[in-house]
Amino acid sequence: MLPKLILASTSPRRREIFARLGLPFEVISPTFEEVSEMAWDIKKEVISFAESKARSIADHLTNHIVIASDTLIAYQGKKIGKPENPEAARTTLKMLQGQSHEIYTAVFVLDTTNGSHVSFLEKVDVQMYKMCEAEIADYVATKEPLDKAGAYAVQGLGSRFIRELKGDRLAAIGLPLVMLARFLSERGFVVPENIENIKMQ
Numbered sequence: 001m002l003p004k005l006i007l008a009s010t011s012p013r014r015r016e017i018f019a020r021l022g023l024p025f026e027v028i029s030p031t032f033e034e035v036s037e038m039a040w041d042i043k044k045e046v047i048s049f050a051e052s053k054a055r056s057i058a059d060h061l062t063n064h065i066v067i068a069s070d071t072l073i074a075y076q077g078k079k080i081g082k083p084e085n086p087e088a089a090r091t092t093l094k095m096l097q098g099q100s101h102e103i104y105t106a107v108f109v110l111d112t113t114n115g116s117h118v119s120f121l122e123k124v125d126v127q128m129y130k131m132c133e134a135e136i137a138d139y140v141a142t143k144e145p146l147d148k149a150g151a152y153a154v155q156g157l158g159s160r161f162i163r164e165l166k167g168d169r170l171a172a173i174g175l176p177l178v179m180l181a182r183f184l185s186e187r188g189f190v191v192p193e194n195i196e197n198i199k200m201q
Contacts, residue, residue, distance in 0.1 A: 008029075022191075042074050042104055046104045047119050063113050065112070068110075076101075086140050086141075101150070107179065126166075
C-alpha cells in the first residue's frame with residue numbers, strides 16, 4: 001500500500017498546485033514559525049524552512065509522505081521575505097521595480113515509514129517593469145502584497161508588473177510541481193503524463 005500524502009502548508013496556492021496531480025492528499029498546517037538567519041545562504045535557509053515545516057507535523061504520522069515547501073526572494077544577494085506592513089511592502093516594491101531578482105522555492109519530502117527524506121530547489125529569474133508611486137500605492141492598497149515574499153504575487157494582480165520570468169512558473173508561485181511529480185512517480189504514484197504542460201493562471 002502506498003503511503004498517504006500530506007501537504008504541510010497554509011497556502012491556498014500550494015494546495016491548488018498540488019491538487020493538479022489528481023492524487024488524494026490531506027493538508028495539515030505546519031507549526032513551524034519562520035525566523036530568518038541573516039548569516040545563512042538563501043538556498044540553505046529556504047531548504048531549512050521547508051524541512052522544518054515538514055518535521056513539525058511528522059512526529060505523530062505513520063505510513064505518510066509529508067511534503068512541505070517554502071519560497072524566498074533574493075535581490076542583489078539580499079534575502080527578501082514577506083513585508084511586515086503596508087509601508088514595508090511599498091519599500092520592497094520600490095526596490096524591485098525595474099530590476100531583476102531571483103525566486104528560490106524549496107521542497108522537502110519526508111517519508112514517515114522509514115524516516116528517509118529528499119529535498120530539491122528551483123530557481124526562477126524575474127525581471128520587473130518600472131512602477132510609479134501611484135501604481136505601487138494602488139497595488140499595496142489591494143492587500144495582496146502583505147502575505148507574499150517580495151511583496152507581490154506571480155499569479156495575482158502583481159503579474160502585471162512582471163516583464164519576464166525565466167524558469168518554472170509554478171515554482172515561482174510556490175511549488176515546483178514537475179520535480180515533485182517525478183519523485184512521486186518513482187515511488188509508484190500515478191501522475192499525469194503531461195505534467196510538464198500543466199499551467200496555472
